[in-house]
Amino acid sequence: MTVDTLTEELAAHAHGRVPRALRERQLLALGAELFAERGYAGASMDELATRAGVSKPVIYDLLGSKEELFRRCADLAAQDLHERVASAVAAAAPVADATAAEAQLRAGSLAFFRFAAEHRRSWSVLFAGDSTFTAEAESIRHRQTALVEALLTGAALEQGGAIDARQVAATAQALNGAFESLANWAAAQTDVTPETLTEWFVALTLPGLQLLARSASAGPGSARR
Amino acid sequence: MTVDTLTEELAAHAHGRVPRALRERQLLALGAELFAERGYAGASMDELATRAGVSKPVIYDLLGSKEELFRRCADLAAQDLHERVASAVAAAAPVADATAAEAQLRAGSLAFFRFAAEHRRSWSVLFAGDSTFTAEAESIRHRQTALVEALLTGAALEQGGAIDARQVAATAQALNGAFESLANWAAAQTDVTPETLTEWFVALTLPGLQLLARSASAGPGSARR
DNA sequence: AGGGTAACCTACTGGCGGTAGGGCGTTACG
DNA sequence: CGTAACGCCCTACCGCCAGTAGGTTACCCT
Numbered sequence: 001m002t003v004d005t006l007t008e009e010l011a012a013h014a015h016g017r018v019p020r021a022l023r024e025r026q027l028l029a030l031g032a033e034l035f036a037e038r039g040y041a042g043a044s045m046d047e048l049a050t051r052a053g054v055s056k057p058v059i060y061d062l063l064g065s066k067e068e069l070f071r072r073c074a075d076l077a078a079q080d081l082h083e084r085v086a087s088a089v090a091a092a093a094p095v096a097d098a099t100a101a102e103a104q105l106r107a108g109s110l111a112f113f114r115f116a117a118e119h120r121r122s123w124s125v126l127f128a129g130d131s132t133f134t135a136e137a138e139s140i141r142h143r144q145t146a147l148v149e150a151l152l153t154g155a156a157l158e159q160g161g162a163i164d165a166r167q168v169a170a171t172a173q174a175l176n177g178a179f180e181s182l183a184n185w186a187a188a189q190t191d192v193t194p195e196t197l198t199e200w201f202v203a204l205t206l207p208g209l210q211l212l213a214r215s216a217s218a219g220p221g222s223a224r225r
Numbered sequence: 226m227t228v229d230t231l232t233e234e235l236a237a238h239a240h241g242r243v244p245r246a247l248r249e250r251q252l253l254a255l256g257a258e259l260f261a262e263r264g265y266a267g268a269s270m271d272e273l274a275t276r277a278g279v280s281k282p283v284i285y286d287l288l289g290s291k292e293e294l295f296r297r298c299a300d301l302a303a304q305d306l307h308e309r310v311a312s313a314v315a316a317a318a319p320v321a322d323a324t325a326a327e328a329q330l331r332a333g334s335l336a337f338f339r340f341a342a343e344h345r346r347s348w349s350v351l352f353a354g355d356s357t358f359t360a361e362a363e364s365i366r367h368r369q370t371a372l373v374e375a376l377l378t379g380a381a382l383e384q385g386g387a388i389d390a391r392q393v394a395a396t397a398q399a400l401n402g403a404f405e406s407l408a409n410w411a412a413a414q415t416d417v418t419p420e421t422l423t424e425w426f427v428a429l430t431l432p433g434l435q436l437l438a439r440s441a442s443a444g445p446g447s448a449r450r
Numbered sequence: 451a452g453g454g455t456a457a458c459c460t461a462c463t464g465g466c467g468g469t470a471g472g473g474c475g476t477t478a479c480g
Numbered sequence: 481c482g483t484a485a486c487g488c489c490c491t492a493c494c495g496c497c498a499g500t501a502g503g504t505t506a507c508c509c510t
């Protein structure tokens with residue numbers, strides 16, 4: 001998709017001489033493709049250079065290092081995911097009032113699992129497994145976790161209570177881990193649709209989340225059993 | 226711990242000449258240590274050789290490759306974790322009958338989070354992030370997931386109903402993902418005890434699990450809302 | 451004593467991430 | 481129209497590291 005419009009733009013500069021910004025976008029697109037099919041360790045900068053019809057120093061001049069290239073690719077994917085989930089949740093808000101939270105959870109889950117299903121290959125490389133530093137993977141995850149956390153606190157505020165912020169953060173983290181794990185599992189299965197995954201996910205987590213919100217509205221001190 | 230008893234055993238063979246089996250255990254112990262402090266990519270086989278007081282071909286003769294060394298280390302850790310959680314769950318069984326499942330969940334969670342807390346460094350390397358192939362990480366995770374899955378079906382059978390095996394597998398996967406994610410998150414936090422984590426985890430998941438079991442005993446067809 | 455084997459070593463290859471330093475169009479300016 | 485500056489790009493190389501070929505030494509068993 002992005003690659004096609006890029007090749008078109010690139011064809012305009014017949015002499016192979018291409019402005020920095022465009023070359024950078026091309027390298028990011030090809031890099032993501034390469035990581036997806038070879039994995040981080042398996043992808044070589046030489047091959048990326050060959051595919052782009054360019055020599056290695058060009059890449060290092062624009063991107064700095066292999067690690068940074070990977071981070072940029074992962075950031076783009078994470079941003080894409082974030083937007084999809086966020087907009088899905090926002091669109092799901094105006095439903096029957098009593099189950100607004102449930103509708104949001106359902107819509108967000110569905111968007112997440114659909115994204116994972118559409119990006120199978122990219123998914124497993126960019127999110128599961130590979131980034132050399134846990135720190136980087138963590139910071140990418142952070143964006144998604146922050147979204148979940150914001151939604152949780154928002155829902156809690158509607159209930160009028162104040163939950164322990166720490167517990168909210170932890171719960172968001174747990175939900176996100178469950179999301180990723182489920183998506184990875186489903187990628188290895190056949191005939192498991194995002195809709196089914198959402199059904200199961202909601203069945204597992206919604207009751208606990210509702211109780212959490214209720215204990216919040218009952219005031220502090222009742223969160224612990 | 227294992228390293229100390231090993232150095233003792235090694236001291237017995239003064240000439241540096243050591244039987245294969247013992248050398249292998251030594252390399253596995255030192256390898257796990259090295260992976261924990263340098264990460265997979267950062268750990269070099271040359272350094273492992275130096276630390277073991279041995280040349281590289283010895284390692285390759287015994288372990289085959291860097292990847293296989295890592296797998297063996299991860300397998301040992303996974304097995305350790307598995308035993309701890311399994312025995313904790315088994316020991317928690319004979320409690321008040323009505324909340325047997327809850328006691329099991331609580332005991333298992335606590336054992337898991339304690340393990341993660343004790344092995345901080347090893348944990349992040351062996352489980353989060355780094356293994357080059359998602360396939361391998363997945364297969365290691367599988368052991369733990371299988372345990373959770375077995376516990377779930379066991380609990381479901383006590384309720385007398387038959388749930389969709391597929392959903393049980395997915396739920397186990399989700400729970401495991403939540404476990405790992407929470408453990409990783411907690412490793413970066415201060416003053417979050419395994420007990421607190423367990424509390425939060427149970428609050429989030431127990432209600433959904435109980436409903437699942439109840440819908441199971443009501444017979445098939447009622448799992449979907 | 452003498453073969454056979456188990457444990458081990460030195461020295462090398464190939465590939466990859468990353469870099470030094472130079473070439474060559476294109477544009478700006480006198 | 482010449483020339484200087486700048487942006488885009490390349491060839492050729494370095495150091496590191498996983499993995500290997502082939503030889504060496506101590507031990508054991510007959």
